[in-house]
Amino acid sequence: MKITSVDVTVFSYATHRVADSAGHSHPGAETQAKMALLTLDTDQGAQGYAFAPPEVIRPYIVSAYFRKVLLGQDPFDRERLWHDLVHWQRGSANQLTDRALAVAEQALWDLFGRQVNQPVYKLLGGFRDRIPAYASTMCGDELTGGLSTPEDYAQFAERLVARGYRAIKLHTWMPPVSFAPSPVMDVRACAAVREAVGPDIALMLDGYHWYSRSDALFIGRKLQKLGFTWFEEPMEEQSMASYAWLAQNLDIDVIGPESLSGKHHSRADWVKAGACDILRAGVAGVGGIGPCLKVAHLAESFGMDCEIHGNGAPNLAVVGAIRNCRWYERGLLHPFLDYEQPPAYLKSIVDPMDEQGWVHLPTLPGLGEDIDFGYIAAHTLSRE
Numbered sequence: 001m002k003i004t005s006v007d008v009t010v011f012s013y014a015t016h017r018v019a020d021s022a023g024h025s026h027p028g029a030e031t032q033a034k035m036a037l038l039t040l041d042t043d044q045g046a047q048g049y050a051f052a053p054p055e056v057i058r059p060y061i062v063s064a065y066f067r068k069v070l071l072g073q074d075p076f077d078r079e080r081l082w083h084d085l086v087h088w089q090r091g092s093a094n095q096l097t098d099r100a101l102a103v104a105e106q107a108l109w110d111l112f113g114r115q116v117n118q119p120v121y122k123l124l125g126g127f128r129d130r131i132p133a134y135a136s137t138m139c140g141d142e143l144t145g146g147l148s149t150p151e152d153y154a155q156f157a158e159r160l161v162a163r164g165y166r167a168i169k170l171h172t173w174m175p176p177v178s179f180a181p182s183p184v185m186d187v188r189a190c191a192a193v194r195e196a197v198g199p200d201i202a203l204m205l206d207g208y209h210w211y212s213r214s215d216a217l218f219i220g221r222k223l224q225k226l227g228f229t230w231f232e233e234p235m236e237e238q239s240m241a242s243y244a245w246l247a248q249n250l251d252i253d254v255i256g257p258e259s260l261s262g263k264h265h266s267r268a269d270w271v272k273a274g275a276c277d278i279l280r281a282g283v284a285g286v287g288g289i290g291p292c293l294k295v296a297h298l299a300e301s302f303g304m305d306c307e308i309h310g311n312g313a314p315n316l317a318v319v320g321a322i323r324n325c326r327w328y329e330r331g332l333l334h335p336f337l338d339y340e341q342p343p344a345y346l347k348s349i350v351d352p353m354d355e356q357g358w359v360h361l362p363t364l365p366g367l368g369e370d371i372d373f374g375y376i377a378a379h380t381l382s383r384e
């Protein structure tokens with residue numbers, strides 16, 4: 001089988017999410033947003049798909065890298081094609097990003113699954129058919145009744161537990177929120193949530209990402225007393241030494257790195273340096289499903305868990321294929337938004353959760369996204 005075309009369709013859809021001046025999403029009035037669908041076609045009719053923000057797979061990326069590497073190749077040779085794309089990264093002056101790499105590789109996995117009529121998580125390893133979710137909140141805001149006070153977080157946490165979640169991760173306040181960053185407010189929110197949900201719900205904190213060592217230590221010690229499960233990305237991840245220092249000074253599990261570049265290579269260095277207790281990787285951040293699995297297997301080899309960053313079909317496929325991950329990150333969630341409602345370009349959500357907090361892995365062949373091709377055709381803005 002040979003890949004015969006690599007195309008991107010950009011289309012519009014309605015959203016109630018707005019990004020603030022630092023890029024964090026919050027609820028807002030309905031606006032039109034853009035999404036892109038990468039489509040791989042083959043000479044035998046097999047197809048693979050992956051969604052991405054249009055700027056990640058803009059026309060230059062598709063013509064300069066994707067088509068050069070993929071056209072005429074066997075789509076089942078995922079590892080070789082991934083390495084060929086990685087080779088192009090070195091001379092691309094940072095144009096070919098890990099995120100773009102992940103989108104191309106994701107479409108190859110989707111194509112493989114559709115062609116052999118199996119869900120991708122089964123092809124990757126097939127460890128389980130369901131996984132507990134943790135509710136991952138949006139960042140704090142200054143919306144009345146939203147996530148603007150510790151009491152707001154506590155009330156929302158009670159709703160999340162009633163919905164079935166057995167674990168909750170707080171993203172607290174970050175600039176441009178007027179009083180952020182504030183270690184004291186972060187701790188207040190964490191204490192209010194612990195008070196509201198009791199001792200049996202697992203809690204985690206993902207706070208402001210550029211705290212000093214002193215602020216991170218202050219927060220971490222409070223989280224230990226509150227019985228939190230992990231402490232995520234309080235500091236700049238480029239400083240591995242700071243994380244090694246923090247992990248040494250805290251009993252609570254320090255998790256990372258999430259946003260650091262370097263794919264599985266940089267994560268191996270973190271293990272060697274003792275810079276985290278739990279490893280972290282997401283498909284988009286490390287350049288694909290393949291490298292994300294490599295991180296998880298690396299962690300397993302060192303007796304560590306690897307918690308997968310982010311929601312969505314490719315991350316769900318990875319958590320379904322590995323043993324050393326306790327939860328699926330479901331979110332981002334906010335009291336004003338309905339996560340259970342699929343975006344207009346999907347017929348159903350990929351990660352339905354039952355009343356006991358289990359997310360069931362998709363059974364559709366490929367990555368399991370129930371794509372509404374009719375909607376996309378009717379709302380297409382461009383096709384390259």
Ligand code: MG
Nearest residue numbers: 206232233258
């Ligand atoms: Mg995070």
